[in-house]
Amino acid sequence: MIKSFIMLFLTFSIGSVWAAEVTVKDVLGRDVTFDAPAQRVIVGFYPEDYMAIGTEAAFDKVVGMSKYIWQARTSNWEMYVEHRPSLDDIPEIGRVDTQTFSVEKVISLNPDVVMLADWQYKGLATDIERLESAGIKIVVVDYNAQTLERHIKSTELIGVITGQEERANQIATDYKNTADMISKRLAEANLPEPKVYTEFGASGVQELGFTFGKNMWGAISTMAGGDNISAPFVEWWGKLNPEQVIASNPDVIVITGYETGKGSDSMIMGQGVDRAEAHKRLEGYKNRLGWSSINAVKNNRLYAAYHGACRTIFDAAMIEFYAKAMYPDLFADLDPEQSYLDFYKKYLPVTPKGTFTLAL
Incomplete structure (x- = not known):
């Protein structure tokens, strides 16, 4: 009886640690509240960044993905699939830029969080309301802008989604150190x-x-x-x-x-x-x-x-x-x-x- 109670307590405690409600501001300044680390995620863009920051294990929780940007780099995609064949089995959600993005598919996958690039979020327009009405949380990130601020913010956001805040902070710090080193040399020269x-x-x-x-x-x-x-x-x-x-x-x-x-x-x-x-x-x-x-x-x-x-x-x-x-x-x-x-x-x-x- 005592053993069963201890196991139940540990299970509840671990579940609480791994399902803490958080509120973040995404790159657009939107407040988004969700349980982190998210257990069911759709990756709209930046899949390699998602893996680098969240670790390979983060893809255990990816239930959908817009794959074209990865598959356009055929050799790179094939290298990853050879290493991790399950990537090929992740459901495709379509593309925003060619208007093949399927809101219905996204909703059917029942994600906790959909991570979108800034340009994807803006391109979806009223479809965003349909997703949010279905109770889906949307976090907007942006590496396209190529600013130090958005690179760091996006990295931190992925760290929260995947439960890898410390790793995200290290990666962001490395990036900032490189940018600062170059800026300093240029200023001095x-x-x-x-x-x-x-x-x-x-x-x-x-x-x-x-x-x-x-x-x-x-x-x-x-x-x-x-x-x-x-x-x-x-x-x-x-x-x-x-x-x-x-x-x-x-x-x-x-x-x-x-x-x-x-x-x-x-x-x-x-x-x-x-x-x-x-x-x-x-x-x-x-x-x-x-x-x-x-x-x-x-x-x-x-x-x-x-x-x-x-x-x-x-x-x-x-x-x-x-x-x-x-x-x-x-x-x-x-x-x-x-x-x-x-x-x-x-x-x-x-x-x-x-x-x-x-x-x-």
Whole structure:
């Protein structure tokens, strides 16, 4: 009898510890109350961040996911599925950007918490009311904005959802330390800001790809001490007029890419990508019409980065990358690609192999 009572007491006590009601402010300043750690979670975006912060065990509680952003990085997705086959069995909830997001599917999965990116929350509009009317708690996070404040806040929120507050705090502190180190060196050196242009190179040499204004790579390049030539013309992401790129005459050009692109001259970067092949494709951009007069081309200051390493808590390594590309002497001691891989080794169960940063 006494033994049974003790077991019942312990069960109740453990349940209380693991089901404490919390109220958080998400990145939009919304108060959200839920039991943490959440036992049934839908991950709308940032799945790798969710695993890095919450640990692999956090995916034991994931009951639904918008998978496309992960599956778009085919090699990365396959690496995780090989390690953890159950990822492939998580129900798909659809995409907000293609209007295939299924509110009915989400409700049927009976989640405690749905974690959405800022842009997803805003894109769902009135569907948010339907979800909340069903008693579903929505927590909004945002790594796309690429601000130190939102990166840290989003990391802390994932820490609460998964019950990994201490781990989240360590990851956020590491990120802030990197950003602060770069800012401090730049302030002390007080050097002129080089002009920088970033382009997503999936379309190849013949077609100008998307560039970035005040978020994603645009914000990273600014944080690393660059004068982003796209900022006056593009708010978030879009294409510049080809003549504008030439007229702006950037000192540094960064072409980003995934593991695959539209054609044989598309910029490819990432897991399984051969460095020599990536170098060859980056070299091809020197022959783009009109680019021979650009300082970055004349001085061979063309670089490439893995597009999947942006809008994530991993991208402290990409701030290092831009800083070193623009100020090679000031940041000669940094090894951005190793920093990127070290994050995987420290916080994730798998480590990719391939080409993630590149310089001509």
